[in-house]
Amino acid sequence: MSYQVLARKWRPRSFSTLVGQEHVVRALTHALAEQRLHHAYLFTGTRGVGKTTIARILAKSLNCESGITPSPCGHCAACQEIDAGRFVDLLEVDAATNTKVDEMRQLLENAIYAPTRGRFKVYVIDEVHMLSNSAFNAMLKTLEEPPEHVKFILATTDPQKIPVTVLSRCLQFNLKQMPPSAISGHLGQVLQAEGVAYDDTSLGLIARSAAGSMRDALSLLDQAIAHGAGRIEESQVRSMLGTVDLDFLFNILEAVARGDADELLRIAADMALRSLSFSAALQELASLLMHLQIVQAVSVAIDYDEPERRRLLSLSESFSPEFVQLAYQIVIHGRNDLALAPDEYAGFVMTLLRLHGFRPELVGDVISSLNTRRPTPVCSPAKLPSPDEPPIPSQAGVPLDGGDDWHLMVAELHLTGLARELAQHCELRELSESHCLLRLAPAHGHLQMKPSPEKLQQALVEYLGRPIVLRFEMAKIETDTPAATAGRERQERLAHAVSSVEQDAFVRDAIDLFDASLIDSSIKPIA
Numbered sequence: 001m002s003y004q005v006l007a008r009k010w011r012p013r014s015f016s017t018l019v020g021q022e023h024v025v026r027a028l029t030h031a032l033a034e035q036r037l038h039h040a041y042l043f044t045g046t047r048g049v050g051k052t053t054i055a056r057i058l059a060k061s062l063n064c065e066s067g068i069t070p071s072p073c074g075h076c077a078a079c080q081e082i083d084a085g086r087f088v089d090l091l092e093v094d095a096a097t098n099t100k101v102d103e104m105r106q107l108l109e110n111a112i113y114a115p116t117r118g119r120f121k122v123y124v125i126d127e128v129h130m131l132s133n134s135a136f137n138a139m140l141k142t143l144e145e146p147p148e149h150v151k152f153i154l155a156t157t158d159p160q161k162i163p164v165t166v167l168s169r170c171l172q173f174n175l176k177q178m179p180p181s182a183i184s185g186h187l188g189q190v191l192q193a194e195g196v197a198y199d200d201t202s203l204g205l206i207a208r209s210a211a212g213s214m215r216d217a218l219s220l221l222d223q224a225i226a227h228g229a230g231r232i233e234e235s236q237v238r239s240m241l242g243t244v245d246l247d248f249l250f251n252i253l254e255a256v257a258r259g260d261a262d263e264l265l266r267i268a269a270d271m272a273l274r275s276l277s278f279s280a281a282l283q284e285l286a287s288l289l290m291h292l293q294i295v296q297a298v299s300v301a302i303d304y305d306e307p308e309r310r311r312l313l314s315l316s317e318s319f320s321p322e323f324v325q326l327a328y329q330i331v332i333h334g335r336n337d338l339a340l341a342p343d344e345y346a347g348f349v350m351t352l353l354r355l356h357g358f359r360p361e362l363v364g365d366v367i368s369s370l371n372t373r374r375p376t377p378v379c380s381p382a383k384l385p386s387p388d389e390p391p392i393p394s395q396a397g398v399p400l401d402g403g404d405d406w407h408l409m410v411a412e413l414h415l416t417g418l419a420r421e422l423a424q425h426c427e428l429r430e431l432s433e434s435h436c437l438l439r440l441a442p443a444h445g446h447l448q449m450k451p452s453p454e455k456l457q458q459a460l461v462e463y464l465g466r467p468i469v470l471r472f473e474m475a476k477i478e479t480d481t482p483a484a485t486a487g488r489e490r491q492e493r494l495a496h497a498v499s500s501v502e503q504d505a506f507v508r509d510a511i512d513l514f515d516a517s518l519i520d521s522s523i524k525p526i527a
Helices: 022-033 051-063 077-084 101-112 133-144 180-194 200-209 214-227 234-241 246-258 261-273 278-297 309-318 321-340 344-357 360-373 403-412 417-424 442-448 452-464 482-503 505-514
Strands: 040-044 090-094 121-126 150-156 171-174 426-431 435-440 469-474
Touching: 022 051, 022 171, 040 051, 051 077, 051 090, 051 121, 051 150, 101 121, 101 133, 180 200, 180 214, 200 214, 200 234, 214 234, 246 261, 246 278, 246 309, 246 344, 261 344, 278 309, 278 321, 278 344, 321 344, 321 442, 403 426, 403 452, 403 482, 417 426, 417 442, 417 452, 417 482, 435 442, 442 452, 442 469, 452 469, 482 505
Parallel strands: 040 150, 040 171, 090 121, 121 150, 435 469
Antiparallel strands: 426 435
């Protein structure tokens, strides 16, 4: 018996088994149940998302011997013949090979005749955007006023090329690309039915590589089964797809955090020996940085069962959010520049060294050394009083030291952008009549990039009412900065909001009645 590929064997044969297009299924099943049938349907979407599959299921729903139904029986002669592709009243046309007007006229000449076997004569025209303008004009009249027994189902990957006159005569449904979670879940069901051993990580890799196409995912699954001799294993799937092990990516970021250039070069050489795709590596690294930024912004967004939870949390503490943004830009630009590099290996190495060169500690050291060599005031000389002018008295109530007072000062400085971020991440070490010394952690050294220090100094001069020379020192913070205090208070408000929602009687009743669960990440404190 000949082998049937998984993409054909597991093609859905009813709306209930269709994956990932719930919005389309809901509209069609309601229309079929209420007998509100349109004469022309248009399904749009990328390859492998179910356009032709839905067209065949709809044809079965219209011609099932049990009646017009959203749930065709699948056992009658009409349903079985449609599944087998030999139902006489289902005409499937590939517009890519039947583009001429004469071919369309010949096809539509038979539309006036009643169906031979079924209730309706169904025309399924795939890649309809490939028809010529003359062919579109030839079908307009029939499409606008078709016989009662004719239904048109059009499918296309490029609806922009379809004339508006045709679009206006169809009910249009846009099919979405399927999320990786839906694809991997369906692949797991297929493998269980096929009796093939697998692991969830392998299915996740295949689902991401399919780029939203279930057909592509099933084709890759066939290839993975053959590659693994009847088993689906992560190492073999990575080898087949040319994807990069997450360990490489985490090791890269951990080496950047340590400032270990030797380790970065060793990782690049190891990846080259394994013939891994450097473009795919940078793509996956950008994705990891995105997840890292999400963890920094919303720590509860990471699942407790996430296998790399510990390493993600550790990296989120090693890098500032601003550096993660910078690293993301470096990586995506490095991937775009691979084609311009002498070779992909050179482009990848230069991208890693760029991450190393712009790591937070180095940026902070450079700026600190510049401030040390150039201790002149940041504000312009024009703002300093002349020697004959008396010193401007300081504002009443402004103390000369104290961490708590720095929090109050920052709140009243009315800073914006990076200057505000710089002030909030500093610790006040000394404030005299003429000098202000702020301490900044090395991880946030990049915040001293111009013009943030100048804006902060100018705001201090205006607030204190006297000229101030602003200096920075790079060292470990000993007290809470305004940013740390704000973050702690935000977490406390969030925890209080979660607790309040959990204790709400209505919420408790809903959880008990529907066996529901509370998504903490969706809760936002009101104030």
